[in-house]
Amino acid sequence: AQSVSQHNHHVILSEAASLELGCNYSYGGTVNLFWYVQYPGQHLQLLLKYFSGDPLVKGIKGFEAEFIKSKFSFNLRKPSVQWSDTAEYFCAVNKAAGNKLTFGGGTRVLVKP
């Protein structure tokens, strides 16, 4: 079955540490890829997206993601996290007609001050 996998369910790290969250998808062909973030008590917000072109995508708040087609991956990175990055992060894939987003299981990130 087609799916989106986020291998880390929980990540705990200290401020200034680097963050990398994995995302793999099992769709073939052309895909559109997204990372959304859900801060505590807030709505889902788009961090960044990839449609085509440069596989290294820069988003808001210092986040970036790299699309590696051969590995079916779209990993999210941030060189130095802050306490305010504590949130749940969702990878999502859009392939089918109708703009249907399929989300990964999410990764809860806790940044300790």
Next chain:
Amino acid sequence: DTEVTQTPKHLVMGMTNKKSLKCEQHMGHRAMYWYKQKAKKPPELMFVYSYEKLSINESVPSRFSPECPNSSLLNLHLHALQPEDSALYLCASSPSLAITDTQYFGPGTRLTVL
């Protein structure tokens, strides 16, 4: 303005009640979506509307009835729900159904079914 608003924020209802969730956007978007998010799970698509017409129904039980009365408004009518329907219901909108269009999410309505 990139805001999608949802009312109410919280809703508690009994299994015999009829209630409605409301979603509104004023970004001129012509596609609107309902998602269901259970605790500690990702959002799951329920319905997609395009130009006020139902485009996708992800095999959602008939006790959930969507309605799109105009291009800015999306409702979800609830009737005879079960306790397992308790969840966060998210609304989203996008300019169109093009797969390159970003979906903007509302804050959700947290529904508890007793």
